[in-house]
Amino acid sequence: MNINRPLATMTAIAEALGVSAATVSNALSGKGRVSVDLAASIKAKAEEIGYVPSQAAKALRTGRSGVIGLVLPDISNPLFPQIAQAIEHAASAAGYAVLIGDSRGQIARQTEAIARLLERGVDGVIIIPRRGSRVVDIGAPVAIIDSPSTPGNTVSADHWEGGVQMGRYLASLGHRRVLLIGQSTTSNVQVDRLGGLKAGLGPDVRRETLWVERREAEIGAGQCLGLSAKVAEGFTAFAASSDLLALRVLTELQRSGIDVPRQASVSGFDDLVWSSVVTPQLTTMRQDLDLIARNAVAALGIGIGNKDTSVAAAPMAANGERIAMQLIVRQSTAAPVAVPEEIQKREESE
């Protein structure tokens, strides 16, 4: 395009204006002492020749790359696009670029992925750890987005409180028999969400918990979870710990000829992209990912500013910010139809 692009350096500006490179640097950064008119003409010249600072040189000199790493051990996580977008946005607002760190779904490679990022000279790392895996000290600023109940967590949605909200909402609709559905008990996030749900539903609501991973160990993966039987038992609401699970629940119920939400309500968590395209649209809890991302980046920024990287992680781990979740009511939840008498009786006698 332009032959002078590689020449668009500070020295080039300096030579063109007959000043020293240091002056150019000072003018552009506004740090040293430069007369206003010289600074103006330097900036004009920079603009004119299309000057773009060399990140490599800056990184070499300052020891900061202006890049942070983002590690998502479970990249198949459907929330990934939204998280990545939120982090990228927050990071670029803070002047950072984001490098992808992928551990290819294997927990063991999480450390390896982090190491690769560190070799690339990232100034810090944001990690969304896979279910319960611990992050070792890596000698660099780290922000962990997991769950408030995870030790070392830096910032995350308040999954418990989100569960409470959803639980209260379902109870307020009149549901008195709710099935809580989680994928795995090793996930702090899911445990929190279901725990919150129980608390929110209150003591007057009967509930049962279904852990899909455990059930699948018996019946085989991908099999029906036997939800229509639960409806027959009198369950009127199915609260899943994630939209993915909610989707599974929704389609299984529909397949069994159960009308959602008339005969059974279904709710999820995360507000994934498809939540609003399915019929009926899914009621769910949304995380404020933008806010979470901003906090994570901010926490990192503090750490990066720290000279001593080995202790930088300590002050950050202290905050453990928890971000409120937002209830998104759509079509998959409604008040239950009148409970059949025989079930109501049995329930009372129990």
Next chain:
Amino acid sequence: MNINRPLATMTAIAEALGVSAATVSNALSGKGRVSVDLAASIKAKAEEIGYVPSQAAKALRTGRSGVIGLVLPDISNPLFPQIAQAIEHAASAAGYAVLIGDSRGQIARQTEAIARLLERGVDGVIIIPRRGSRVVDIGAPVAIIDSPSTPGNTVSADHWEGGVQMGRYLASLGHRRVLLIGQSTTSNVQVDRLGGLKAGLGPDVRRETLWVERREAEIGAGQCLGLSAKVAEGFTAFAASSDLLALRVLTELQRSGIDVPRQASVSGFDDLVWSSVVTPQLTTMRQDLDLIARNAVAALGIGIGNKDTSVAAAPMAANGERIAMQLIVRQSTAAPVAVPEEIQKREESE
């Protein structure tokens, strides 16, 4: 962790062994002339002190950052996780790191996102352009993953041929009345897929095309598409241009009390994560994203090797590799039930 980490430089190795830094560089890169035993002891020392080359210094000196940018204009694309993972893997195998470029869903910001990546000194950019947006010459190596029918496309799945496969499969099941469902006519990918579907279904199959975006302009977003009416008309198969659309179709049909696949078959494209968790599991076409990613990175590698970046894009645009798609048959498709007589008659009379 170790105070000597910042000291783990080439010069440190050189001093420790009493040789020059140049010799260390030669030994480690295997380029210059170094005696085998000296090289061995240099490598040993490097290992010992935990030497990690400074990417910044290397980038400054060589003019190559070893980083490529990945631009996904529509980051909410549910295929993003898989694409990102594939690209990251292919890139790291080729010695590159991947920087996220996000245009926040806005087509106009695509160029802006690319510019930001370029400022970061990326050696090349992989772009998955949003529906039909053109990529301007950016004076750096670019690989475009879109559709073979897009001018400038570098590598992509053979969406048309994938459509043909799916069409043949549906026809072979015995479907004679198929509804093709796409989101937007501005997407080359979707147009290709539906075009291939038509070709694959052959002349004996009656079909109609539903463009959701167009329909929603009339009925409003998120409304029912009136698919049960189509079933009543005699349509036995619904072939969507993406899994997201297929999911919408599936749930709408189920909501209407239509049994999938007994009364209607549903198929999608992309094999997204949820395809196998819904009930019934979705029949779909899978892209070989790993192969696509490898090709894209390879194409970039060629370009990066080129000194003259302004013409580097030219030889790459020439290949336009198309990667075969793979049919994943699951539960959402089956042979149609016998067609009701009156419909069959009407069809014949038309």
Next chain:
DNA sequence: TATTCATGATTAATCGTTTAATCACGCAGA
């Protein structure tokens, strides 16, 4: 007139690698 001081700009070193150019040295051929 001599001293101090603020201002504005320059010098030069530095970050860690790469690489072309150079050098020292021993050995074979003339």
Next chain:
DNA sequence: TCTGCGTGATTAAACGATTAATCATGAATA
């Protein structure tokens, strides 16, 4: 003995920005 050459290593100059230290200049003060 002198020249030429291959081998193994060194020198030194980049790459482009940052920054502490220095310097020149003129105005204000003693």
